[in-house]
Amino acid sequence: MTQFGKPTGKLGKILAKGFAFGHKDFYKNTASVAELTESDELLEIGFGSGMFINKYAKHIKHIAGLDISPDMVELAKEINSKLLDEKKLELIEGNILSLPWSDDSFSVIISIESFFFWENIENALLEIYRVLKPGGRIVIEMAFNLEDGQDHTKDIKKIGFQLYDEKNIRNLLKESGFIDISFNYYKAFWIPIKGYIVTKGMIFKACKPN
Numbered sequence: 527m528t529q530f531g532k533p534t535g536k537l538g539k540i541l542a543k544g545f546a547f548g549h550k551d552f553y554k555n556t557a558s559v560a561e562l563t564e565s566d567e568l569l570e571i572g573f574g575s576g577m578f579i580n581k582y583a584k585h586i587k588h589i590a591g592l593d594i595s596p597d598m599v600e601l602a603k604e605i606n607s608k609l610l611d612e613k614k615l616e617l618i619e620g621n622i623l624s625l626p627w628s629d630d631s632f633s634v635i636i637s638i639e640s641f642f643f644w645e646n647i648e649n650a651l652l653e654i655y656r657v658l659k660p661g662g663r664i665v666i667e668m669a670f671n672l673e674d675g676q677d678h679t680k681d682i683k684k685i686g687f688q689l690y691d692e693k694n695i696r697n698l699l700k701e702s703g704f705i706d707i708s709f710n711y712y713k714a715f716w717i718p719i720k721g722y723i724v725t726k727g728m729i730f731k732a733c734k735p736n
């Protein structure tokens with residue numbers, strides 16, 4: 527995986543801090559779709575620097591996060607040390623394909639700029655479904671997607687992600703058992719390495735039936 531898919535070492539930490547800055551609008555739009563409330567039990571997959579939690583999740587009763595990169599776990603722990611001290615937050619190194627939580631654990635699961643790096647997406651969605659409480663929701667953001675009308679050939683080469691369109695996602699979600707599937711789009715400026723206009727960033731939402 528590239529430094530984007532699994533930020534590693536000193537360079538990975540610098541890059542992740544860059545994401546924290548450059549993804550500000552991605553976080554804001556995701557938070558607005560997720561409508562996180564104090565009584566939520568939140569899981570974030572692929573939290574990177576942990577800055578979304580720091581800015582948008584502090585008011586939540588219980589927060590958990592999982593990231594495949596041990597260096598991101600270390601960085602996110604530094605950034606969220608107060609929440610850790612208050613025992614409101616647990617941050618774990620691991621892969622989406624094997625979540626270390628029991629069935630029906632979370633009322634909301636979010637992921638920002640990570641979904642398109644996951645291998646075996648069918649099994650990843652089944653894992654998400656398993657740990658989500660009945661009636662719970664997932665909110666997943668991807669700045670680049672097949673609905674944005676852009677040529678991503680160079681980005682795929684450099685960053686190494688998979689592109690999805692609404693139809694792919696709808697089918698994948700239905701096969702995993704999700705209902706109430708909806709799509710939101712936003713426009714934003716993305717800065718880290720070279721300025722980009724994200725023309726049609728995608729945020730999809732779906733629920734586990736009660």
Ligand SMILES: C[S@@+](CC[C@H](N)C(=O)[O-])C[C@H]1O[C@@H](n2cnc3c(N)ncnc32)[C@H](O)[C@@H]1O
Pocket residue numbers: 530531532533545546549571572573574575576592593594595598620621622623637638639640643644645
């Ligand atoms: C581009 S970064 C985004 C980080 C953060 N969400 C943000 O927007 O600032 C992608 C993150 O997903 C994590 N990741 C990639 N594949 C993963 C997997 N299979 N399971 C868990 N985390 C994963 C990476 O380690 C990385 O921290």
